[in-house]
Amino acid sequence: MIRLFKHYVPHTVLLLGLIDFAMLMLAAEGGWMLRGWQIAGKLDPEAARLPLMTTFALVLQLAMIGVGVYGVEALQSLRFAVPRLFVAITLGVLLLSLIFFLVPSVTFWRSNLLYATVLALVALGGVRLMLGRSLGADLFKRRVVVLGAGPRAARLEALARRGGSGFAVACYIAMNDGPTAVAQAVNRADIANLPAYVVRLGASEVVLALEERRNALPLQDLLRVKTTGVHVNDLSSFLERETGRVDLDSLNPSWLIFSDGFSAGRxxxxxxxxxxxxxxxxxxxxxxxxxxxxxxxxxxxxxxxxxxxxxxxxxxxxxxxxxxxxxxxxxxxxxxxxxxxxxxxxxxxxxxxxxxxxxxxxxxxxxxxxxxxxxxxxxxxxxxxxxxxxxxxxxxxxxxxxxxxxxxxxxxxxxxxxxxxxxxxxxxxxxxxxxxxxxxxxxxxxxxxxxxxxxxxxxxxx
Structure with missing residues (x-):
């Protein structure tokens, strides 16, 4: 995930949002070109068209965010996404009409707006038709190694299987810190070199999901994993990032006190x-x-x-x-x-x-x-x-x-x-x-x- 202003945005959503913005800009330009062809006239300079095109793209994209076009269901189902696209475009056009009334300097011709809106709907629907379910595929997910194989690790296993998950678990490693709840876990004793093993799996992050950290925390291994460039995270921070909430089941007062947040610079x-x-x-x-x-x-x-x-x-x-x-x-x-x-x-x-x-x-x-x-x-x-x-x-x-x-x-x-x-x-x-x-x-x-x-x-x- 990408952190924007202390809030996490999934890579998939950010990528799709950038593609959509580009499609909306192209649709706005296409509307101008069709209008110019219709009246056989010369197009306005690019510098004059850019504020209008940007206004068109930003307003429609804000409407798309508002109605849930980038929600989990819409990312996974074209049948779910298309109706919301229609609603978003409709609301966006209504909002644009209000903006054009209040700020005439960014006003489209009505025919320009009609052409751009139709092109935007076709382009946005086409993007989703081409990408299909690949947006939720492992290609766009971060690979994670989980240290632990107990109930906490099982929670991550369930979260990884959930629709819209932004990560895939490459391996669970049983650290012998309690009962095993993940059947496919690999025993730590069977791994000769943990940092090399993590790198070989192509993981970008190691998550600590230990049931008892007092005696099971492998400090030397974690230090070497960290120096290889792989991020090491605790369970509470990982769940906060992935779910957008503070998980009470894994929370302790020291995490709230020492973790990033509750900034006084407000x-x-x-x-x-x-x-x-x-x-x-x-x-x-x-x-x-x-x-x-x-x-x-x-x-x-x-x-x-x-x-x-x-x-x-x-x-x-x-x-x-x-x-x-x-x-x-x-x-x-x-x-x-x-x-x-x-x-x-x-x-x-x-x-x-x-x-x-x-x-x-x-x-x-x-x-x-x-x-x-x-x-x-x-x-x-x-x-x-x-x-x-x-x-x-x-x-x-x-x-x-x-x-x-x-x-x-x-x-x-x-x-x-x-x-x-x-x-x-x-x-x-x-x-x-x-x-x-x-x-x-x-x-x-x-x-x-x-x-x-x-x-x-x-x-x-x-």
Missing amino acids: RLSSIGKRLFDIVVSAAILVLGMPIILLAALAVRLESDGPAFFRQRRIGLYGQSFEILKLRSMRLDAEVGGIAVWAQEDDPRVTRVGAVLRKLRIDELPQAWSVLKGEMSFVGPRPERPQFVSDLEARLPYYAERHMVKPGITGWAQINYPYGASTEDARHKLEYDLYYAKNYTPFLDVLILILTMRVILWPEGAR
């Missing part, structure tokens, strides 16, 4: 994030007010009771605050004020509320909390005090998610379905810790773009 990025929150939340409250009022009217017409409700949540540094939401449940949803997890097809949700939740309209009033500075647009979702008390007692490191400001959308929301149990909360905590540890403005922008996919395809929305 002053400028925090100022920029706050300015973004103020501008966008104010715009949402002003422009979205008609939608909010219509939704509130629909809630009142369907059932008695207030259209809005306030709910106490836990935010930054464990401080409580109140969020404002449109009511989507019956008034008697929680008898006696006892907090209850939301469930799939929850019978407490009203008909209007179900629509509001699917379209995320019930979340719009939370822009007021963002404007006040109690929340941000991006961050871990704030939980209710009753849930927080229980989860802090059950889950290690749960309090650490409150070291960053809570948000309306977040890394956990785009990577894991709606949580309705302690086990779901555990999985989401792993993503929240990854966000807190690796926060950068780039990650915020990526989350905001990918939130489009969750809105269009609301997996797990309740």
